[in-house]
Amino acid sequence: MSLFRNTSFALILVTLILYPLLASATTSNTSNVIDRAGTPKQHKEYDKYQNQRFNPLFDLGAWHGFLLPEKQNTYAAFTGPMIIAQEYSLFIAEKLEQLTITDLANKQVLDLSLAKISRISKPGELQQTFSFEKFTLELNLHFVSSRTAMIETKFINHSNDKLAFALTWQGELLEKWDDKKTVKQALPQWHRSLTANTNGIIFHFSEVRNTWNILTSKSAQYQISRSLPAKTTINQQQHNYQSTATISIAKNDSTSIYSTQSYFHNQAEADAEQDFIQKALVKPQVKILATKRRWQQYLDKGMAVGKRSPAQNKVAIKAIETLNGNWRSPAGRLTHDGVTPSVTARWFNGVWAWDSWKHAYAMAHFNADIAKENIRAMFAYQIQANDAIRPQDEGMVVDAIFYNQDEARGGDGGNWNERNTKPPLASWAVWEIYKATQDVSFIEEMLPKLQRYHQWWYRNRDHNQNGLVEYGATKHRYHNDVEGNISFKVRYLPKPVSAKPSNASIDLKTCKSADEDWYICSGISLYQNIIASSDYDDIDIGAQHGTAWESGMDNAARFGFINAEQLSDFADKHYQGDLSKARKDWQVMFYQNTNNAGDLLGFSINQESVELNTYLAHEKTLLANMAELLQQKQIAASYRQAAKDLSKRINQCFFDEESGFFYDRSFTLSTLKSNIKGVQESEQVDKKGCIGTLLTARGRGPEGWSPLWANIADADKAERVKNVMLKSNEFNTTIPLGTAALTNPAYDADIYWRGRVWLDQVYFGLIALDNYGYHQEAKALAEKLFNNAEGLSENGAIRENYNPETGAVQGATNFSWSAAHLLMLYREFLAEP
Secondary structure (H helix, E strand, O other): OOOOOOOOHHHHHHHHHHHHHHHOOOOOOOOOOOOOEOOOOOOOOEOOOOEEOOOOEOOOOOOEEEEEOOOHHHOOOOEEEEEEEOOEEEEOEOEOOEEEEEEOOOOEEOOHHHOEEEEEEEOOEEEEEEEOOOEEEEEEEEEOOOOEEEEEEEEEEOOOOOEEEEEEEEEEEOOEOOOOOEHHHHOOOOOEEEEEEOOEEEEEEOOEEEOOOEEEOOOEEEEEEEOOOOEEEEEOOOOEEEEEEEEEEOOOOEEEEEEEEEEEOOHHHHHHHHHHHHHHHHOHHHHHHHHHHHHHHHHHHHOOOOOOOHHHHHHHHHHHHHHHHOEEOOEOOEOOOEEOOOOOEOOOOOEEHHHHHHHHHHHOOOOHHHHHHHHHHHHOOOOOOOOOOOHHHOOOOOOEEOOOOOHHHOOOOOOOEOOOOOOOOHHHHHHHHHHHHOOHHHHHHHHHHHHHHHHHHHHHOOOOOOOOOEEEEEOOOOOEOOOOOEEEEEEOOOOOOOOOOOOOOOOOOOOEEOHHHEEEEEOHHHHHHHHHHOOOOEEEEHHHHHHHHHHOOOOOHHHOOOOHHHHHHHHHHHOOOOHHHHHHOOOOOEEEEEOOOOOEEEEEEEEEOHHHHHHHHHHHHHHHHHHHHOOOHHHHHHHHHHHHHHHHHHHHHOEEOOOOEEOOEEOOOOOEOOOOOOOEOOOOEOOOOOEOEEOHHHOOOHHHHHHHHOOOOOHHHHHHHHHHHOOOOOOOOOOOOOOOOOOOOOOOOOOOOOOOEEHHHHHHHHHHHHHOOOHHHHHHHHHHHHHHOOOOOOOOOOEEEEOOOOOOEEEEEOOHHHHHHHHHHHHHOOOOO
């Protein structure tokens, strides 16, 4: 028996136990549903959207991943790897452990290109096979821990002769940083070195704190360990190595060599993993079979029961792979496992709030433990009453958390974000986890936290205290000055001598002059005067960005975002070309929210949001469900009545009878009337008790079908919304249900939230239609998505968004919430009767 086969009676027994499970794989073809081939030539191998061009396999929360070789000169290596340098995904090598084989009988190096070659990506596994007449070489890669991948290199002797081979492994770090600079030019202070022992090699990386490109500690390292001792030589100048050993394979026998590859952020991680690596190399097949069993369980749970097309099954498998691939284990300030938006997108190696709610909802059905941890990852930073920075936001869940906190929290990261929260869908995710797992203890754990988060909206984002909530922005250095005054920038271009004088005299003496005719200003009164005059050339207010981010719709038309050309067209259509008048329809106002002591809590935009209030109404029902589950009957009854009351007001105040659609509603601050709490003197109160005006001028967006998704829209209103959704000149495009109707004045097929199709909004729209009995209409739209989205039913990566008119891919690759919503549609909507 070969020394390297590590076969034992116990292993045989484990295999026999697992065999029925492994044989019960879904009948769908699970191979190559995502193209994982690639040969990186530089650390940043970006496409036009700043995604890393290839799609490495990641698993088990690891912070490094691998590709399949696509070229002859990379055969017998898993290309890459890509590491996540705390917050940024970077390829560090073209290949780091490539095997070359010399036949000792004739001293000839084997040409692997002459073999029958198979390179396959499977869920949780990469495979390479090179078949010759006398023997077959197999290389298989699996992740066996959150820091370590294992590679089995297997030699199968088909002949009646003993075979003897000399083996050489080699690898070299990349010297190119991007398409313009070398590593030395881009990061002159970053030092890389190698050390070796008889069983492996370590690549050491020095500390570099480059906020927007790479972050490493002084002891970051990449380690290769093998079951076969080898002699290694190192070239420090070229950052490469070569290891050599020999093996023999008896006739009609097989031999396996095992190696592990691990990436560590620091020495503490490396030290903690060493015992595991040593034990894994002693019993490697136990670890590999555990990985195979784990993935089979994902598929068995995640693949829905019922009739699905092969293409739909393929998309479901791809979605499961994508969500698990973006799973990161605890590291740095990430204290729980979390699922990031995309491991290949430049800015997306952190954990976001509403992304997490969506990921958890979908993963509840195949990876429930990580679904729970993803929720906990965000709530670990729920603001407490004694918080040193923002006690006024007690209960809020911050927008985004990363390996490093920001400067205000004592870190040096740039991506950590506390400028806003995200829409209140946490209870929706928690309740789905309960439905999938029946874990009452998780509800007991989460309900108090969800209640605090729910209440935060009414304390910090309901400026006029009328029970209808606005999106807004936190008290933050990017939103206000040190005195708490709202801050902004305004631009006045020099006017020609012949131009008419401005109608308003704006005193900018208190502002700071900046480049390109910009002024940096603060103060709500000055801001009000400037937008009232409406003769500026451009304006930028941080709170507007924070507000739009809080909605999740980063630059949606309803928050006043429109480009200059679109605004000019709008002015021509509605105001005979008068830009000043047209601009008033797109201006936004902000109000300071304060507590009883007058302390600043944050800012609200001057519009009550239809879908934010819909989410809150839906959440009240879910909180009632949770309270009932825990025998809190009085609390449950209170939430249920509040949900009913709010649902009624949403139907009364956010629907436009003329256009048959739901919109946000603006309001204006003046002096409070004593007889109607929260209503301002300048506002007209209609017969239904609604104040302000519907923002119909800013066009239609997916917020308009949110009351249908929550099943709270009146049936007659739902029918009219359905009619708008199905119109080919509104939302029924090649890929339907985009983020702005074709008729929206700010529509553009390539603008993030003003045209592109986001799959969460498609999901909400299809469920909305289905809720009111329009199943066939919804199914037809779903088929358009699956048939027309580029690469979706093939082997392309799931994308962040899609062009509504052409179906072309846009945005981030390997995008988690798109995967999550595709899986939701697959499970909840696509089953044949």
